[in-house]
Amino acid sequence: MSGLRQLLAGGDVLSPNHVMRAVAALPGCQLINGYGPTENTTFTCCYRVPREGWGGGPVPIGVPIGGTYVRLLDDAMRPVRDGEIGMLYAGGLGLAVDYAGDPLRSAEQFVPDPQRPASKLYRTGDLVRRRPDGNLDFIGRRDRQIKVDGKRVELGEIEEAVRRCAGVSDAVVTATKGDTGALVLTAHVKPAAAGQGQVAVAAVHAQATQALPPHMRPSRIVAHDEFPLTANGKIDQRLLAARAAVEPSPIMSATSETERMLSGIFTRVLGVHSIDVATNFFELGATSLKLMEAHASISRIWPQVDVLTLFRHPTIRDLARALDGRHGSIAQEAQRRAQGQAAALQRLHNARPR
Incomplete structure (x- = not known):
């Protein structure tokens, strides 16, 4: 692959560690993180990954490409401020007309642009945040937004904090119901080095629990050598959640x-x-x-x-x-x-x- 001049990656969230390894291994190649739903083909946003990195956090999805524009809106379809999380709505020349033969779904997903009523936007269901430099961070899917203790929680935000911990290569956070019916947050971590699962778990206990407010702290932290994948190569979050729900935990009694x-x-x-x-x-x-x-x-x-x-x-x-x-x-x-x-x-x- 030494002859590559440009590499576009899309379809799933990129691991920051793997991106930096690819940048180091391909010194003559420009890596681009591409984002875009099928309904606004082909890409909606792109980010040219700098060789020196991007200042931490998830790999940005960048800014809209030519002929495309996006809106970051709250539940009332009002623009959110920079640094705040909002749902991404996409519009522009690549936008589909509707879903053929499915008017109800079309009406739900293709909505009027509040700033251009004659135009339509596609409701992606993705939660994003605009950085100070204008690039967008992908936080997670709206359907991965939960409520804990009456407070709205984005699982993607917890994953971002866990990935920043020393010795962690990647992380997935799942929410399952415990014996009392309360939601249990489990952080599934992939260590940066083989056989270092306990080191990664200890780092998350020490660092992420301090960086996150109490209602966002994972109750359990589990190390995995590899994450299970779906048939199309994405992390199987449902299987991880199912394992977390049935995996027994030893009971520790009071000793003092x-x-x-x-x-x-x-x-x-x-x-x-x-x-x-x-x-x-x-x-x-x-x-x-x-x-x-x-x-x-x-x-x-x-x-x-x-x-x-x-x-x-x-x-x-x-x-x-x-x-x-x-x-x-x-x-x-x-x-x-x-x-x-x-x-x-x-x-x-x-x-x-x-």
């Missing part, structure tokens, strides 16, 4: 007095019979309101603990370590309380008139 106290609080608040001390609260069905309820009970034992501590340490094991590290163990806390009560009684006794 602090963990046992916390387990009692959370089993009561969440309405479960038993609890795994290593399982994320949100996987167990917790919401922000449930954590606030748990915090009310916890603060009776550890008065100086704020509710944010529960979000920063979203498992009983992590929370117990944080509490023991900050305030001492249960035994030490009980001893301090007993000493305080004894001192108070002594002061009352000394204050009594003789």
Whole structure:
């Protein structure tokens, strides 16, 4: 392939690591990331990949090609600001007229352009974001947008954060229902080097969980040597989700007095019979309101603990370590309380008139 002068790639999301490997291996070749639905053939946007990279994140899909234009709109068909996520609508000379023999689907997908009422746009169903330099980032499909704890979550945004972690070559995030009916986010990661799955998992635990807000943090992280593929060569996200839903997890019981106290609080608040001390609260069905309820009970034992501590340490094991590290163990806390009560009684006794 050393004689190639230009290589156009399209049809699926490009892996940043593979793109940079291709750029390094083909010094005389210009790699172009092409994006475009069949309904606006052939490409809608293109991005000429710089040899020095693009500043991190997903490989941009670029800007519209000649004769084509795009709109980034919200649910009310209003333009979104740069940096905000919106649905991509495509228009221009390559736009199809409609779906032959399917007027209902045509009306749903080919809609009037709010800025040019006489023209039509194709509703791609793809969520994108415009960078400061004008290039577009592909975030994910609209049908991969979910709600967690009442907040809208783009799975593509979580994947982007996971891919930035050291030792991770690629990532897919799936959402499945747990035993309590709550959505469970699972990060499926492909390590950058063979046999380094645990290293990649540890990096995601350490880095992505700090970079993401609590409701977007994956409850589970699973390493795969290779991702399963569909018949047309794309990552089989449905199979990954199905595996995540049925894969059993070992139950880890409380091993310290602090963990046992916390387990009692959370089993009561969440309405479960038993609890795994290593399982994320949100996987167990917790919401922000449930954590606030748990915090009310916890603060009776550890008065100086704020509710944010529960979000920063979203498992009983992590929370117990944080509490023991900050305030001492249960035994030490009980001893301090007993000493305080004894001192108070002594002061009352000394204050009594003789």
